[in-house]
Amino acid sequence: MSARVIDDPAGCLLVALRVRHADADLCADKLHALHQRLEQAEGFRSLDTIRRDGGLGTDYYSLARFDSVEALEKWRASKERQELLGGIEELAITDISREQAAGSNIWFRPIGTMPSTPKAPPLWKRWLLSMLAVYPALVLLVALLKPVTSLLPQALGLFIVAFILTGLTTAFIVPWLSRRLQGWLTS
Structure with a gap:
């Protein structure tokens, strides 16, 4: 029996998405439909799928086992597989990792292509970055817009300044400062 296990020509495919x-x-649902179809494929042994919710998205890790590498390759080359996987792959928000192995003693390298949620900088650094983005721009905008805003009711003048300031800081100033201070923010 052990000789048969050692000589096991099984083919496996690990996919992370x-x-x-x-x-x-x-x-x-699409993975379930794929599993149902795989059960009818020649040489198919099993499909195990792990779902992990959280972080930047929902991760799926699937391990498909076939009797042989040849059976696995036949399934991978099939038009039916391409049609079934097309709908699944369209949902992916990152590159799909695939790793193939053969034999009874199968080891896969850890899949490292799934980015993890980045750790936010400390509150005091984010606050300081915001102050650097807002205060100089606010002083400049108030001075530049004073001829216009002084003719308007105070609340409307402040709204115009806040509207322009929000757009500038969100679209340009904070992203620029974040890139320039990336090393300091993450240290």
């Missing part, structure tokens, strides 16, 4: 949280159940 991340989808938006909103698409998680749809992806699970």
Whole structure:
């Protein structure tokens, strides 16, 4: 019996994919349909899928086992597989990781292509970055717009300044400062 296990020509494919949280159940349904079809494929042994919710999306890790590498390759080359996976792959929000192995003693390298949620800088650094972005721009905008805003009711003048300031800081100033201070923010 042990000689048979050692000589086992099994072929395995490990696939990792991340989808938006909103698409998680749809992806699970599509993976279930794929599993049902795989059960009819020649040389198919099993499919195990792990779902992990959280972080930047919902992660799925699937391990497909076939009797042989040849059976796995036949399935991978099939038009039916491409059609079934097309709907699943369209949901992916990151690159899809695939790793193939053969034999009875199968080891896979850890899949490292799934980005993890970045750790936010400390509150005091984010606050200081915001002050650097807002205060100089606010002083400049108030001075530049004073001829216009002084003719308007105070609340409307402040709204105009706040509207322009918000757009500038959100679209330009904070992203620019974040890139320039990236090393300091993450240290």
